[in-house]
Amino acid sequence: MITTLLILNVLFWAALLLEAVIGYRTIARLENIDIDTHFGPLVSVIVAARDEEAAIVESLQSLFRQKYSAIEWIAVNDRSSDNTGQLLDNLTKENLQLKVIHIKKLPQGWLGKNHALYQGYQQSKGKYLLFTDADVIFHPETLSKALYFIQKQNVDHLTISPNLFAKGFWLQAFIAFFLFGFSFFKRPWRANVDHSKIGMGIGAFNLISREAYEKIGTHKEIAMRPDDDLQLGYQIKANGLRQRVVTGISYVKVTWYETLKDALIGLEKNTFAGLHYRVSMIFVAVIGTFLSHVLPFLTLFTTNALQLFLSITTILLIFLLYRLVTRRMTSFSLIHFIVFPLTALLFIYSILRASFLTFKRGGIVWRGTKYSLKELRKRQ
Numbered sequence: 001m002i003t004t005l006l007i008l009n010v011l012f013w014a015a016l017l018l019e020a021v022i023g024y025r026t027i028a029r030l031e032n033i034d035i036d037t038h039f040g041p042l043v044s045v046i047v048a049a050r051d052e053e054a055a056i057v058e059s060l061q062s063l064f065r066q067k068y069s070a071i072e073w074i075a076v077n078d079r080s081s082d083n084t085g086q087l088l089d090n091l092t093k094e095n096l097q098l099k100v101i102h103i104k105k106l107p108q109g110w111l112g113k114n115h116a117l118y119q120g121y122q123q124s125k126g127k128y129l130l131f132t133d134a135d136v137i138f139h140p141e142t143l144s145k146a147l148y149f150i151q152k153q154n155v156d157h158l159t160i161s162p163n164l165f166a167k168g169f170w171l172q173a174f175i176a177f178f179l180f181g182f183s184f185f186k187r188p189w190r191a192n193v194d195h196s197k198i199g200m201g202i203g204a205f206n207l208i209s210r211e212a213y214e215k216i217g218t219h220k221e222i223a224m225r226p227d228d229d230l231q232l233g234y235q236i237k238a239n240g241l242r243q244r245v246v247t248g249i250s251y252v253k254v255t256w257y258e259t260l261k262d263a264l265i266g267l268e269k270n271t272f273a274g275l276h277y278r279v280s281m282i283f284v285a286v287i288g289t290f291l292s293h294v295l296p297f298l299t300l301f302t303t304n305a306l307q308l309f310l311s312i313t314t315i316l317l318i319f320l321l322y323r324l325v326t327r328r329m330t331s332f333s334l335i336h337f338i339v340f341p342l343t344a345l346l347f348i349y350s351i352l353r354a355s356f357l358t359f360k361r362g363g364i365v366w367r368g369t370k371y372s373l374k375e376l377r378k379r380q
Contacts, residue, residue, distance in 0.1 A: 002299060006310035009296055013317035016184050020321055023189030024328055028149070030160060030248035035141070035148045038067040043143060043207075044126030045071055048116035049088070049134035050078040050367050055255070056134045057087055064095050068143040073098045074123055075134075076116040079106065079369075084134075099123060110223045112369055117228075118219040129213055131206040131232070136162065139251040146207050149246065156212035157236045157243035159229075160205035161188070162252035163331055171260045173336035176326055177343035178263075181289075183325045191233060191245045200245045201233030204254050208232070212241050224371065226364060227270040249331055264350050269366045271354035277373065282355050286348050293318075293344035 045063055049056050056075075063073060075098060077085040088100045101119055106112055117131050128147065142160075150158040164179070166172045182188075191200035206229060216235040225231045236243045257263040275281035296314040299307050322337050336343075358364055363372040 002295075002302075003304070003307055003310070005291060005295060006299060006307055006314060009292055009314045010310055010317065012292060013314055013321065017317055017321045017324075019187070020183065020189070020324055023187065024324060026189050026192045027161075027328070028244070028246045030142070030145050030149075030246050030251045033145045033149050033246075035144050037148070038141075038144045039069050040147045040151070041127040042070045042072065042125060043068065043128045043130055043147065044120075044124035045073050045130045045132065045143075046117055046120035046124060047073070047075045047132055047134050048078055048113045048120070049075060049080065049084050050112060050116075051080050051082045051084060052134035053080075053083040053087055056084055057091065059134055059136055059138075060088075060091055060095075060098070062136075062138045062140075065140045066138065066143045067140050068147060071097070071143065072124065072126060074101065074120045075099070076101045076103060076120045078103050078112045078116040106369065111226060111228070111371060112367060114219045114223050114225070114228050118223075121213065121218060124210075127210055129208055129210055131203075131208070131229075133203050133254070135254060136204045137253040139248075142205075142248065142251045145251070146205070149244070150207060150209075153242075153244055155242040155244050156209050157201075157233065157241065158205075158207045159191075159200055159202045159233060159243070159245055160207075160248040160252050161202055161245065161329055162204040162254045163249040164256045165253055165331075166256060167258070168260070169336070170339075171257065171263060172332050173339050173343050174260055174263055174346060175256060176322075176330055176332045176336045177340065177347060179329045180322055180325045181347065183329065184321070186230075188245050191237070191243055194242055197237055199230075199233035199235070199237035199243060201229040201231065201236075202245075203229035205248070205252050206232055208236070212236065212239075215239055215241065226273045226366065226371075247328060249329075264353065267350050268354045268357055269364055271351055272358045272364075275351075275355070279355075282351065285351055289344055289348050289351075294341045297341040 075088050077088055085102055092098045092100055146158055164175050166175050188200050190196040190198040216239050221235055222228050222231040257266055296311045299311040302308055319337060323334060326332055363370055
């Protein structure tokens with residue numbers, strides 16, 4: 001039984017590594033895109049913010065420094081209980097083009113962020129819309145390069161994979177593992193294949209044409225999805241539109257979480273959503289992760305020569321894929337691979353924890369608002 005599982009592991013990781021090597025060649029680097037102008041159509045940059053007083057000023061100021069000329073900034077204060085609203089109002093004195101929308105009440109049938117972004121869209125005028133978060137730091141040429149690329153490629157939607165900044169060994173190791181798992185589970189390179197049904201969206205940077213956004217039904221179509229960014233990308237493909245994924249490690253920076261504890265809490269929001277709110281998918285995810293990510297490391301201690309060979313081969317294949325993903329998607333060191341099986345177990349714990357808390361609470365609690373599981377399942 002163990003030998004069979006290890007053989008399957010070798011075949012699985014070999015096939016995945018081959019696909020990833022080919023696939024990542026289709027994902028451009030924003031750093032390598034050359035432009036000759038900072039002019040173009042109007043872009044509406046829409047930022048949703050709830051209790052973001054620690055990051056909102058630096059984030060918006062990085063947007064104000066964009067070299068691209070045709071921009072309108074719309075910041076949506078989504079029922080913040082801290083000083084976010086006042087900070088945004090103060091920023092309007094620094095930049096008269098900044099429009100601030102204050103939301104006092106969340107309507108039934110909406111998640112807060114999705115509603116905030118939709119309200120920003122309703123106040124916008126741009127031919128293109130950039131949906132982004134309130135803790136993202138942008139290089140001055142980010143929008144110029146993104147607009148040049150989306151028009152040159154003649155696509156409807158462009159999402160950028162950012163540099164997820166993190167402090168501390170364990171938090172970096174966990175984020176590196178999360179991106180590793182995200183890459184092989186979601187296959188982001190397939191979003192760049194026009195005939196593929198796989199779509200991709202990343203909350204730090206979702207640039208979409210107004211026409212395409214309205215065609216997919218706006219955020220109304222994904223009003224109750226906690227994984228709104230990813231779902232936006234799915235809707236693009238579902239409606240026969242074109243998108244591209246690029247990396248922007250030097251151009252888009254996000255401090256995803258401050259601590260490992262924050263990361264585990266943050267994953268409460270969309271882990272179960274990613275499993276389609278199905279108990280069966282919890283078992284598939286947990287057992288699948290254990291057998292493919294942890295078992296080969298445990299069988300290193302076997303006395304069976306064939307099993308030992310298969311274990312070493314599997315770990316080598318995993319390392320090569322981990323190296324590829326880490327170098328393309330992060331600025332982290334490969335040293336984190338030494339705790340790979342431990343971060344896999346930590347990831348399994350995060351799945352079980354998030355799913356348990358969702359059932360216990362009867363839904364998810366995100367930034368002070370509870371959304372019922374019944375409603376989430378109904379609107380998925």
